[in-house]
Amino acid sequence: MVKGNVVVGQSGGPTSVINSSLVGVFKAAKDAGVEKIYGMRNGIEGFLNKKVVDMSEYVKNELDIELLKRTPSSFLGTCRFKLPSVEESEATYKLLFSIMEELDIKYFFYIGGNDSMDTIKKLSNYAEEIGSDIRFMGVPKTIDNDLAVTDHTPGYGSAAKYIASALKEIIRDVNTYPTESVTVVEIMGRNAGWLTAAAALSRAEDCPGPDLIYLPEVTFDYDRFLEQVKAVKKKKTSVVIAVSEGIKLANGEYVCEDNKQATFEDSFGHKSLGGTALYLADFIGANLGVKSRGIVFSTLQRCASHIVSRRDITEAFMAGSEAVQAALNGETGKMIIFTRTSNEPYNIICSTYDVNKIANIEKVVPDEWIINDGTYVSDEFLAYCRPLIIGELTPFMVDGLPRHLFLD
Amino acid sequence: MVKGNVVVGQSGGPTSVINSSLVGVFKAAKDAGVEKIYGMRNGIEGFLNKKVVDMSEYVKNELDIELLKRTPSSFLGTCRFKLPSVEESEATYKLLFSIMEELDIKYFFYIGGNDSMDTIKKLSNYAEEIGSDIRFMGVPKTIDNDLAVTDHTPGYGSAAKYIASALKEIIRDVNTYPTESVTVVEIMGRNAGWLTAAAALSRAEDCPGPDLIYLPEVTFDYDRFLEQVKAVKKKKTSVVIAVSEGIKLANGEYVCEDNKQATFEDSFGHKSLGGTALYLADFIGANLGVKSRGIVFSTLQRCASHIVSRRDITEAFMAGSEAVQAALNGETGKMIIFTRTSNEPYNIICSTYDVNKIANIEKVVPDEWIINDGTYVSDEFLAYCRPLIIGELTPFMVDGLPRHLFLD
Numbered sequence: 093m094v095k096g097n098v099v100v101g102q103s104g105g106p107t108s109v110i111n112s113s114l115v116g117v118f119k120a121a122k123d124a125g126v127e128k129i130y131g132m133r134n135g136i137e138g139f140l141n142k143k144v145v146d147m148s149e150y151v152k153n154e155l156d157i158e159l160l161k162r163t164p165s166s167f168l169g170t171c172r173f174k175l176p177s178v179e180e181s182e183a184t185y186k187l188l189f190s191i192m193e194e195l196d197i198k199y200f201f202y203i204g205g206n207d208s209m210d211t212i213k214k215l216s217n218y219a220e221e222i223g224s225d226i227r228f229m230g231v232p233k234t235i236d237n238d239l240a241v242t243d244h245t246p247g248y249g250s251a252a253k254y255i256a257s258a259l260k261e262i263i264r265d266v267n268t269y270p271t272e273s274v275t276v277v278e279i280m281g282r283n284a285g286w287l288t289a290a291a292a293l294s295r296a297e298d299c300p301g302p303d304l305i306y307l308p309e310v311t312f313d314y315d316r317f318l319e320q321v322k323a324v325k326k327k328k329t330s331v332v333i334a335v336s337e338g339i340k341l342a343n344g345e346y347v348c349e350d351n352k353q354a355t356f357e358d359s360f361g362h363k364s365l366g367g368t369a370l371y372l373a374d375f376i377g378a379n380l381g382v383k384s385r386g387i388v389f390s391t392l393q394r395c396a397s398h399i400v401s402r403r404d405i406t407e408a409f410m411a412g413s414e415a416v417q418a419a420l421n422g423e424t425g426k427m428i429i430f431t432r433t434s435n436e437p438y439n440i441i442c443s444t445y446d447v448n449k450i451a452n453i454e455k456v457v458p459d460e461w462i463i464n465d466g467t468y469v470s471d472e473f474l475a476y477c478r479p480l481i482i483g484e485l486t487p488f489m490v491d492g493l494p495r496h497l498f499l500d
Numbered sequence: 501m502v503k504g505n506v507v508v509g510q511s512g513g514p515t516s517v518i519n520s521s522l523v524g525v526f527k528a529a530k531d532a533g534v535e536k537i538y539g540m541r542n543g544i545e546g547f548l549n550k551k552v553v554d555m556s557e558y559v560k561n562e563l564d565i566e567l568l569k570r571t572p573s574s575f576l577g578t579c580r581f582k583l584p585s586v587e588e589s590e591a592t593y594k595l596l597f598s599i600m601e602e603l604d605i606k607y608f609f610y611i612g613g614n615d616s617m618d619t620i621k622k623l624s625n626y627a628e629e630i631g632s633d634i635r636f637m638g639v640p641k642t643i644d645n646d647l648a649v650t651d652h653t654p655g656y657g658s659a660a661k662y663i664a665s666a667l668k669e670i671i672r673d674v675n676t677y678p679t680e681s682v683t684v685v686e687i688m689g690r691n692a693g694w695l696t697a698a699a700a701l702s703r704a705e706d707c708p709g710p711d712l713i714y715l716p717e718v719t720f721d722y723d724r725f726l727e728q729v730k731a732v733k734k735k736k737t738s739v740v741i742a743v744s745e746g747i748k749l750a751n752g753e754y755v756c757e758d759n760k761q762a763t764f765e766d767s768f769g770h771k772s773l774g775g776t777a778l779y780l781a782d783f784i785g786a787n788l789g790v791k792s793r794g795i796v797f798s799t800l801q802r803c804a805s806h807i808v809s810r811r812d813i814t815e816a817f818m819a820g821s822e823a824v825q826a827a828l829n830g831e832t833g834k835m836i837i838f839t840r841t842s843n844e845p846y847n848i849i850c851s852t853y854d855v856n857k858i859a860n861i862e863k864v865v866p867d868e869w870i871i872n873d874g875t876y877v878s879d880e881f882l883a884y885c886r887p888l889i890i891g892e893l894t895p896f897m898v899d900g901l902p903r904h905l906f907l908d
Contacts, residue, residue: 265803481900492889
């Protein structure tokens with residue numbers, strides 16, 4: 093029997109596999125004999141209001157575990173809450189630690205991206221300061237794949253698989269018409285182009301793939317863009333272009349801001365982007381006199397659990413499970429990382445890493461993987477990405493639709 | 501051995517199962533001993549330029565047949581070509597019949613929607629006029645489900661399944677945030693709301709479904725809309741609204757036209773719509789001061805073959821196959837129709853019907869199935885629609901992505 097309870101939370105934008113990590117934490121903690129495994133409602137924000145659930149009341153058996161693995165979005169709810177620094181509000185920390193004391197929490201797991209790792213960093217550092225023995229572990233999660241140190245992040249593979257699959261279908265759809273057209277597909281990724289780059293996976297024996305790919309890592313230029321589209325159009329009836337929502341001009345402005353689209357800022361100061369594809373489709377239509385269409389993958393990139401990567405699901409589960417093992421072994425202030433030892437056959441090693449060296453660092457697509465004057469990605473990228481989308485996990489279909497586990 | 505050859509074409513907007521009908525025609529014709537089964541490239545438009553392929557060169561074995569069933573969009577390519585009337589251009593008819601004579605065509609199959617049935621009607625009537633023995637059969641296909649007489653159309657079930665599945669995931673995604681939001685999801689359907697109504701299928705034990713559904717059958721009014729959204733917002737944190745791309749104001753204008761979005765007209769005089777969801781999301785954001793997002797399902801509704809309805813695939817195949825049987829039995833100027841004899845257990849009868857009584861008539865959602873002051877659909881609709889989305893056909897996955905059969 094392990095002394096003390098577990099609390100686990102989910103934070104930031106959800107993914108198709110974030111619940112697999114939750115299940116990984118839950119099952120490992122349960123198997124280790126932890127008495128109570130609490131789930132935070134809406135992450136640290138809900139936890140500050142003592143909004144927790146007893147996970148065992150919702151995940152009652154092996155079927156529930158399998159169903160939760162197939163459930164997209166954050167089962168416990170999420171938040172975009174920036175934990176203030178100790179200097180800004182020590183009261184917040186005192187409150188959090190008092191809630192943990194009250195619930196006899198000894199192990200704290202947070203499944204999330206960069207901002208969540210910032211939370212783990214702050215909490216573990218504060219625990220050290222006050223001599224608390226509560227252990228804080230980060231479980232990586234983000235479709236953006238922009239976390240430092242780890243080879244990749246759970247959530248990325250499934251989003252990449254969705255993007256490449258949907259793009260294959262869209263390309264087949266546009267190619268069925270004999271008329272000229274340009275289709276601009278908008279893909280998520282604020283500053284890192286990992287997801288947009290995954291569009292290249294759709295190029296295969298049975299699919300030409302996108303003709304041009306624009307990542308946020310490369311400064312966008314309207315004139316150059318137009319020339320590049322024109323050049324492809326000379327050779328092809330249907331042109332398909334993948335663009336990141338976050339492409340920026342030389343002056344630092346987002347292309348979508350030219351669309352005068354309302355932009356929101358979240359509490360981390362991130363702008364909510366949108367409108368890039370529609371704007372560029374209009375731009376091409378107006379300048380090249382060709383039928384053009386903007387397609388936005390939108391939130392389905394992160395929630396299309398009906399077509400996930402089996403490998404991603406498995407690794408997400410493992411990340412949660414390993415975080416529990418590490419915490420039980422006395423580790424704290426760490427995040428689970430993957431280190432790739434081989435592409436073919438694919439192999440990774442799962443270990444832990446100091447969260448202080450991970451939090452708040454954004455990993456972008458390396459320059460040398462961006463080719464063709466900033467309009468495509470290299471075979472090295474494909475060799476890196478392809479193993480991450482392998483395998484399927486069949487949804488549980490009820491009445492013709494995927495079934496999910498729900499909390500309330 | 502059957503005397504004379506077969507030609508088959510695909511027309512109009514593609515679907516996820518249009519190639520199943522193609523396979524149905526191909527297999528039935530081959531099994532009957534037809535020597536040559538020609539496929540028109542890009543429908544009647546390509547056929548007028550004698551662009552045909554020998555289907556047997558591409559569909560070589562049973563595996564190809566299964567792969568083609570899993571391939572979205574029109575394998576042979578499509579067109580939006582309006583066949584002129586005989587009065588307008590008898591030369592066109594003479595050209596078509598001379599090409600058919602040259603290729604020794606005795607059986608002509610056209611897979612499509614209303615406009616394609618208009619083509620079958622004109623050609624079969626002309627054949628009768630000139631005493632030709634060539635038989636013309638229509639195979640129904642449209643995600644819009646707007647063809648008269650038939651209970652439903654192949655293509656609709658799979659599109660409905662995609663819409664309901666994706667919507668379940670989107671609803672789960674928006675509900676994970678503790679903050680207020682309104683999401684407007686735009687669904688295809690110019691004048692008929694069958695697809696938008698299918699959004700209601702997502703309401704189940706594990707999903708609240710959309711809160712409001714706006715069909716093109718009901719005149720849209722901004723003020724009433726705002727009041728209806730406000731009323732839901734009082735009760736719920738996340739509001740999800742399904743709207744048809746084709747909703748219209750009392751003055752007959754499309755809502756999306758208010759967006760001053762470029763609209764295209766095809767050769768049938770149909771306007772290409774878009775922008776409804778984004779416009780309404782902005783409208784709500786501006787009027788209710790709430791975070792709002794527009795999501796457009798776009799062409800994935802008609803090409804997401806990775807999540808099709810097995811029943812739809814089977815029926816699409818059957819429609820193609822039965823068209824061949826009917827033509828071989830001497831029928832012409834007919835379309836395949838489905839008549840439902842029972843909902844539970846689901847049962848249909850497949851037969852033929854005079855295309856003159858089908859072409860150019862649009863079937864819309866009946867008034868009595870539209871409830872809640874024009875904001876939802878009834879249980880009768882659900883009982884009608886649910887059987888059509890049942891069952892799955894697993895894609896053939898290669899390197900983590902669905903594989904398709906391709907022509908060139």
